Amino acid sequence: MKHVPIVVLDFGSQYTQIIARKLRESGVYSEIVPYSESIEDIMARTPKGLILSGGPASVYATDSYHPDSTIFDLGLPILGICYGMQLIAQHFGGSVVPASSHEYGKAKLEFIDENEIFKDTPNGQTVWMSHGDRVESIPSGFEKIAISENSPFAAIADTSKNIYAFQFHPEVYHSEYGTKLLKNFAKYICGCESTWNMGSFAKEQIDRVKKQVGNKKVLCAVSGGVDSSVVATLLFEAIGNQVIPVFVDNGLLRANERDQVETIFRSRGIDLITVDASEKFLSKLAGITDPETKRKIIGETFIEVFDTEAKKHSGVEFLAQGTLYTDVIESVSVKGPSKTIKSHHNVGGLPDWMKFELVEPLREIFKDEVRELGLELGLPRNMINRHPFPGPGLAIRVMGDVNKPDLDLLRKADIILLDVLHSTGYYEKTWQAFTVLLNVKSVGVMGDNRTYDNTVCVRIVDATDGMTATFAHIPHEILETISRRIINEVDGINRVVYDISSKPPATIEWE
Numbered sequence: 001m002k003h004v005p006i007v008v009l010d011f012g013s014q015y016t017q018i019i020a021r022k023l024r025e026s027g028v029y030s031e032i033v034p035y036s037e038s039i040e041d042i043m044a045r046t047p048k049g050l051i052l053s054g055g056p057a058s059v060y061a062t063d064s065y066h067p068d069s070t071i072f073d074l075g076l077p078i079l080g081i082c083y084g085m086q087l088i089a090q091h092f093g094g095s096v097v098p099a100s101s102h103e104y105g106k107a108k109l110e111f112i113d114e115n116e117i118f119k120d121t122p123n124g125q126t127v128w129m130s131h132g133d134r135v136e137s138i139p140s141g142f143e144k145i146a147i148s149e150n151s152p153f154a155a156i157a158d159t160s161k162n163i164y165a166f167q168f169h170p171e172v173y174h175s176e177y178g179t180k181l182l183k184n185f186a187k188y189i190c191g192c193e194s195t196w197n198m199g200s201f202a203k204e205q206i207d208r209v210k211k212q213v214g215n216k217k218v219l220c221a222v223s224g225g226v227d228s229s230v231v232a233t234l235l236f237e238a239i240g241n242q243v244i245p246v247f248v249d250n251g252l253l254r255a256n257e258r259d260q261v262e263t264i265f266r267s268r269g270i271d272l273i274t275v276d277a278s279e280k281f282l283s284k285l286a287g288i289t290d291p292e293t294k295r296k297i298i299g300e301t302f303i304e305v306f307d308t309e310a311k312k313h314s315g316v317e318f319l320a321q322g323t324l325y326t327d328v329i330e331s332v333s334v335k336g337p338s339k340t341i342k343s344h345h346n347v348g349g350l351p352d353w354m355k356f357e358l359v360e361p362l363r364e365i366f367k368d369e370v371r372e373l374g375l376e377l378g379l380p381r382n383m384i385n386r387h388p389f390p391g392p393g394l395a396i397r398v399m400g401d402v403n404k405p406d407l408d409l410l411r412k413a414d415i416i417l418l419d420v421l422h423s424t425g426y427y428e429k430t431w432q433a434f435t436v437l438l439n440v441k442s443v444g445v446m447g448d449n450r451t452y453d454n455t456v457c458v459r460i461v462d463a464t465d466g467m468t469a470t471f472a473h474i475p476h477e478i479l480e481t482i483s484r485r486i487i488n489e490v491d492g493i494n495r496v497v498y499d500i501s502s503k504p505p506a507t508i509e510w511e
Contacts, residue, residue: 243320246273
């Protein structure tokens with residue numbers, strides 16, 4: 001095993017991977033292992049420090065998650081986050097009890113003690129709380145080093161043991177100095193140096209693909225989006241013409257998407273194979289309203305289409321996908337006991353009858369890292385900065401039954417939204433923007449006539465990694481323009497609403 005400066009033990013938090021990502025963003029390489037990882041495997045990575053993640057369990061429950069207790073005897077610096085903090089408190093003799101009320105959302109962190117872990121961050125900084133249990137008493141040898149309004153032990157430490165614990169989540173977007181706090185732990189408490197970067201990651205993945213594939217061929221699923229474009233480019237860098245890039249038109253694309261995809265790949269000299277499977281997908285989705293069923297049907301149908309295409313070529317033994325960790329962590333518990341949020345069409349492996357081996361070089365990095373990798377590989381910024389588009393496409397932006405008339409209606413609304421954002425400069429300022437057809441009808445008045453038409457929701461969010469997001473504070477006059485144009489230019493829509501929920505508790509997509 002290679003040297004891993006910081007090892008993160010996963011207790012099932014939806015945010016665990018963000019901890020590793022924030023550390024890598026700071027130039028400190030880190031890896032995630034299950035909380036049950038053996039001491040031997042942990043130490044084989046020669047870490048300089050450990051981080052215990054949050055998680056959905058309660059430490060006092062009979063089925064709670066506990067690591068090998070000898071991790072506390074290794075002499076390594078340790079940082080516990082949320083559940084990790086409660087685990088530390090319990091292990092060393094403190095007490096953890098159910099909180100009288102859940103603390104969820106933003107809080108102000110007030111320092112009690114000047115400590116290196118807070119170095120170069122301000123007192124009174126905003127942090128993100130998300131917990132239903134609390135530490136009632138701290139163990140002997142520990143001191144509280146920060147509080148919040150509802151957390152008398154927002155941060156504690158035993159500096160003699162180099163053990164620190166936060167009740168809040170420094171890794172999430174809403175903790176304004178969270179990245180700095182994690183970097184401080186790595187740098188000042190663990191003595192790590194900032195030497196890891198996306199250039200080194202690119203070289204590692206290219207070498208890994210070469211070793212995995214050998215002289216075999218790889219069928220590469222491309223969509224023209226950022227993820228699949230980066231995967232295709234990395235594969236061509238690694239194995240050249242052993243790559244067979246295939247674009248599937250599933251009938252669930254945005255307006256003009258197929259033409260744009262073909263133009264992008266043609267401009268890079270890549271011989272793209274386009275398969276029109278729109279009728280196949282739409283016929284299978286007819287009458288299906290459950291979001292999970294939609295996603296599974298789309299995933300299974302993609303696999304069928306790729307299998308059919310693969311049989312047209314000899315020597316194909318691998319299937320490449322642009323799977324990200326955002327997809328993985330919301331779909332399956334990979335590293336620890338995390339809760340499944342929703343399934344993703346490209347997560348979960350291949351069916352037994354399909355004998356391909358998967359190639360997924362982006363599987364454990366986030367969207368912002370993918371963009372950085374794309375630039376490292378020489379992709380143009382206008383391609384890299386495209387907003388994310390989900391693999392299931394517009395199927396999860398049409399509430400209820402998916403059919404061609406509704407898809408066409410949604411595409412018309414979506415074109416207007418993107419046109420306004422581009423013309424006002426807000427497309428580049430936001431993470432993701434799209435419309436959702438709610439299939440909720442309401443009464444309206446257009447001219448002197450009564451209407452009873454559909455409702456479109458506009459969803460625009462700001463984010464850095466897609467695991468957390470806030471709704472974008474778009475000026476009212478721009479929202480008004482979007483609404484007016486959609487209602488005036490799209491027959492069948494008489495109402496536009498704006499989604500002002502954040503992630504969490506909502507997700508970015510509606511299904």
